[in-house]
Amino acid sequence: MRILVVEDNAELVALLAKGLARSGFSADAVGNAGDAEHSLAAMRYAAIVLDLGLPDQDGLSLLRSIRGRGDSTPVLVLTARDGVSDRVNGLRAGADDYLVKPFAMEELVARLQALLRRPGNLLGRQLTFGNVSLETEGRQVFIDGTVRVFSARETAILEILLRRGGHVVPKRLFEDQLFGLSGDVGSNAVEVYVHRLRKMLADGGATVKIHTVRGVGYLLAEEKAAA
Template sequence: MRLLLIEDSAELAKWLAKALQGSGYAVDMAHDGQDADHLLFTQTYDAVILDLELPSMDGLTVLRRLRARGSTVPVMVLTARGELSDRVAGLNLGADDYLAKPFELSELEARLHALIRRAHGVSAPLITLGPLSYESVGRTFTLGGATLALRPKEHAVLEVLLLRGGKAISKEKLFEKVFSVDATTGQDVVEIYIHRLRKQLHNSGVSIITLRGLGYLLEAT
């Protein structure tokens, strides 16, 4: 899943981005409000982590402009402000959740994934497709009852395909969702990960098929 992390503290942003990337997310970063507003206008994200105290444009203004453009991307407000009035202001402007600093990384990831799951219309924590199961709270895959060992990017690609709910996704869109905007690799890297996943899923009853002109589709065979 592709995230935008908007945080003015470069040290905190770097630490948090590294932790989220280790969990399989593609993370873009912005350290001020104007850069964040530009990225939100030009790029597509699965979720946004937004600090309120930002230079050049404060977080509430970023949020207000985002919702005024009709975007429904889930937004988690992450800030040192703990006052009730700040929480209410953010929620009234369209924030989906609120987490005050300091926080536990495990809680942030759990809340973040719940937001993404709901945005994809998935209410149950367990998603199944044939013998493939995905426990979305712990973000673990099992295949035929056995844990499926995946590298972070492999996990991210399979997660995107499963959450599509039987709809195809293009190579371009899959690249956008799994790799950050400053990725040095090209879109052909998607084919490498699709190949690796096909080997993992071989003869399992679940396969990734290629639909000409549409992209990739995960289906039970």
């Protein structure tokens, strides 16, 4: 899968290309906005990794011109700016995600994969976290390569958790997505499904676990090797 990396620091861009290649991406690296425009005109990329501090043009202006011509290629913004007033600027201009330097390579890869897994994007058909994966079209759940039978509601909950693996998913999101606006939800309906799902994951030997963050939501995290 081809990724365009727009970053003016030659050393960093080389390391990023190397790291992305290890995770199965092939990265084209350009050092300024002008070259980025040329590359985008010549070729279609699965995603763009965009540094905001470019020598010839502000990264945000480049992002606006990409979005301005109706190009919806997922854009992951990189920035060294993380001031109190900076945080949301990148997302407002049309970025899909936002990563502050320095970042772990696996975080960059995970974020890229999450972007590509969004409905309609290239990786949307299979979701994987730890040794658990879900075929989104066939609705089949695999734990450590073995098919497991989950109910439709449990599969739906697992899908939401897998799409945001490693991050807390607000409880409200489950309620909205599972029960829509019908409003006919018992206050602990989600808890009941999560409880059952948690047990089934444990019974199936999953390396991931659903943690309850009381008052906020649920977190699918990988169990540490020792556990």
